[in-house]
Amino acid sequence: MSAPTLSAAPAGIVSCLTCGLLSRPAGAGSPGYCPRCGARLVWRRQHSIQYTWALLIAAAIFYIPANALPVLGTTALGETEFDTIIGGVIFLYKTGSWPLALIVLIASIMIPLGKILALAYLLITVQRGSARNSHERARIYRLVEFIGKWSMLDVFVDAFTVALVQLQPLMSVEPGLGVIFFMAVVVMTMLAAQSFDPRLIWDAASHPRVRHG
């Protein structure tokens, strides 16, 4: 911790987000294009905080109908029964496969909520210029990025249940409206994690004068 550390941006060097090449742009303004791969260079991802907040707030709003509306409707002998995500978890638990019930509970309910809270925490601490807990926050970001796709689990469960259980007129399963909202939550939290620039976490600690475009 005591060793002197230097980030690239305060030193006037910019790292290409596509190929990783370091280059030294002429002015402090727009850094131009990467000489190796031709990608646009940015000191920090453009409007990272605004984009991430926008996607995150939209995801938080969609999280409510995603859980309240049914994701599946099962029609058997003329009667239709609707299931929400939590209903599916309870069904799995009751039929005796509690490990799967736990996986679905974690992937569909806890991970999306955890991602929203974690990204909000990262955004707030970055905006307040906090230099504390940088290591923990970096770890949280990596976890959010890694775990993101697993919340898509319930969408696949619904898709393959619908695809297989089409035994008309005996029994059929159709997708509910909730599945669209749920999928939107997953896609938007994944995009939010991708638009967040983790280097912002360390800017407060290394140099406070980096511009956040």
Place this chain on the structure above:
Amino acid sequence: METIACPDCDLLQRIPPLPRGGKARCARCGETLVSRQSNPLDRLLALTVAAALALIVANTMPLMGLSAVGREASTTIIGGAYEMWLQGSQITAVVVAFCAVIAPAGHVAFLLVVLLAVRRPPAPRWVGEMLRSAHLMEPWSMTEVMMLGILVALVKIAELATVIPGLGMYAAGAFIVLLAAIIVSFEPHEIWSRVEWADGTKPPVRPDDGVGAETGAAQ
């Protein structure tokens, strides 16, 4: 420097540190004693070809069949998305198709082209563009999530019907393992260093890149 005896003629000799792609032959009988892999990208290419084949099988063969009260049904990966479309949830169908079919196929296809193109550095500029596309696809390639989703769906359905796993299921399993191996051994720097620069200058060729160079073992 490591001393070994030639397994063919028992001559004792020291093996010098080898460059990439270098081979050490016995100074007396010519037997190849040690060889260093010519190109770390070759292994990656082999894995990617295998993954592409597994993905083709996974997408063309039925994933599973189901039989209940004398009726039978089976589905492929794309069939899962297609039924969603028919049932009126088109947006979901498109996202499922993208994450289960298009993104994995695009990821592997782009990687395959990149790995083939960089075999003879310097690779043209469009290779970089392809690599960027592969990176864009990677987070959306969700075959492993899909497999877990299928497992959960099967447990739910098992109450009502008998489920028979199909060939596509095994191929998808193989694809997941191969993809994991590709991701851990993937080194983007290795590829970027072989791609022609956008501003016209050629990539710096590193001295230990000499493919096929042979080094005689010192006695």
